[in-house]
Amino acid sequence: MEYIIVGAGLSGCVIAEQLAENPDNHILLIDKKKHIGGTCFDFYNDDGILVHKYGPHIFNTADREVWDYVNRFTEFYEYYHRVLGYVDGELVPIPFNLKSIRKLFPEEMAARLTEKLLEKYGYNTKVPILELDRQDDADLKWLSEYVYEKVFFHYTVKQWGQRPDEVGGRAMARIPVFVSTDDRYFQNAYQGVPKYGYTKMMMEMISSPNISILLGTDYHSILRRIEEDHTIRFLDREFNGKVIFTACLDGLFDYRLGELPYRSLDFQFQTLDEESHQPVATVNYPCNYGFTRITEFKKLTFQKHPKTTIMKEFSLAYDYRDDKHDPLYPIPKTANEELYRSYREEALKYKQLVLAGRLADYKYFTMAETIENALRIAKELKSSS
Ligand SMILES: Cc1cc2nc3c(=O)[nH]c(=O)nc-3n(C[C@H](O)[C@H](O)[C@H](O)COP(=O)(O)OP(=O)(O)OC[C@H]3O[C@@H](n4cnc5c(N)ncnc54)[C@H](O)[C@@H]3O)c2cc1C
Known part of the structure; x- marks a missing residue:
């Protein structure tokens, strides 16, 4: 055939x-x-650093069959993605969790919020901020508004070019407060990055x-x-x-x-003459600057190199007549x-x-x-x- x-x-x-x-x-x-490789394409840049051309890709799944399948073509580094957000002058875990609360708020206030969240929802639960807003509790309502404003609202406007109420579905459901100190971005059983990159993995396929x-x-x-x-x-x-x-x-x-509308991204790469740039692979900037996030690839590929490459993402509307950008x-x-x-x-x-x-x-x-x-x-x- x-x-x-x-x-x-x-x-x-x-x-x-x-x-x-x-x-x-x-x-x-x-x-x-x-x-x-499509959107998963990665390559070694002129400085010899492995970068993901279309944004950072972290493999994660709860599905054993899928995990076994990809492991036929490559070995994986065990990698747990941790994202920090720059909020009110501090780098705090995203999704917003109990550690974020402890880092941002005065001790007594953080303790009160933590106690209420634990009492109402229990440990290790993901609570959508809309759910917090529905509560008859001034503290939880305040927390909901804080996260909405500082983590979600401006980021959404930057990412989608629209206010959150204009973008429905999964995008809205994605914003929880995680009642936990687990600051991994994903909780799935199988997580990692291919040892020699995604392109090599797909070439094997x-x-x-x-x-x-x-x-x-x-x-x-x-x-x-x-x-x-x-x-x-x-x-x-x-x-x-x-x-x-x-x-x-x-x-x-x-x-x-x-035309089917898409958002696209402009990726700005920069190689810096320093070994390390930021504490984790991805830092989100919900309220500051024009870009949404900065990724430092070495932090997720485990590569050792005296220099480091970072990438800033600027979101924009996709237009199929513009061949410099992709529908993402x-x-x-x-x-x-x-x-x-x-x-x-x-x-x-x-x-x-x-x-x-x-x-x-x-x-x-x-x-x-x-x-x-x-x-x-x-x-x-x-x-x-
Ligand atoms: C910024 C970003 C970050 C992501 N991060 C993650 C992550 O961390 N973890 C995760 O699990 N997933 C992530 N994803 C999702 C992941 O990229 C997709 O699941 C995956 O790439 C989908 O593969 P695909 O083959 O369906 O699509 P694509 O990779 O888009 O492949 C489609 C292919 O069709 C080709 N094509 C298009 N038009 C034509 C044409 N006219 N003629 C010939 N060829 C054409 C394109 O060039 C492309 O190679 C991310 C996606 C984006 C956009």
Whole structure:
């Protein structure tokens, strides 16, 4: 069976790897970028420091199957991501937790807030700030407002270009107070970063001789959608295989129903003549400066080097006409999801087409979710061929 996979990101690589298990399958994996890996791409910069081109990536999952799967292609460093936020002149754990409370507030006040949180919710619980706001308790209400203002509000405006009440769904649910002293950003059982980087891990995935890789190639230049009979032609010839599509769906239909909105990021890298720049890999700046966060890569890759590379992220609206930026975060709003569904309905008319990944699904997926989803799709493809 012949397969063309559009997009050599994590979705495309996992599906290619799975399909290549059958020696009768021939897979062409293409990407418009000159590298594989999609958003997970990492590389050694001119100073020899391993950096993540599209923002810091930390692998974490509760799913043993996904963890076992990635461990087939790389060893992992055990790494627990810890994020600090610059709030009222202090660096405090994010998500906001009992340590943040102790660091920011006078002793007596911190003790009172801690006691109330423990009494009401118990230790190791994540309480959304909206829940705190609903309480008939002036202290908890005050804490809710403080976290909303100092950690959430300005960060959201910077990240999404909109006020929190204009952005719904998961983005809003993401802001808890963690009634705990556990300051790890994720609590999943399996966490880490690949020892030799994500690109190397994905190169291992697609090393089968049945996979051909074509980079620097936009699918528009080799695939053509035929509206009349809902088929897809390859190099202007009939193609009987499947096309696994992991790019943006609005682009496939020439934006004819409208553009699917995304947020993008401008990444500014800087190599500094110092061994260490900040105490943890990521520091968020919710209220100060134009950037949202600074990442220092060596703090998450365990690399030893006399210099260090940092990266600042500036959020902006995505425009597909601007080829310097990528569509990174779908904007979770009802109107956008409805527009996406209309495109999806169109796409489903093409029997050769299989949609996969965060762009074609218009949904934020973690890497673990991406892999789970890709493994499921590959299984369906294998059983139907
Ligand atoms: C800033 C940021 C930080 C993140 N941090 C984490 C993290 O810490 N932990 C975690 O688990 N997840 C993280 N993620 C999520 C992770 O990046 C995704 O889960 C994963 O990259 C999804 O892979 P994908 O293959 O579906 O999409 P992508 O990686 O976007 O791959 C899609 C591919 O399609 C290609 N393509 C697009 N258009 C065309 C075209 N016209 N022709 C040919 N090719 C095309 C693109 O170049 C790209 O390579 C983060 C995401 C972002 C944006």
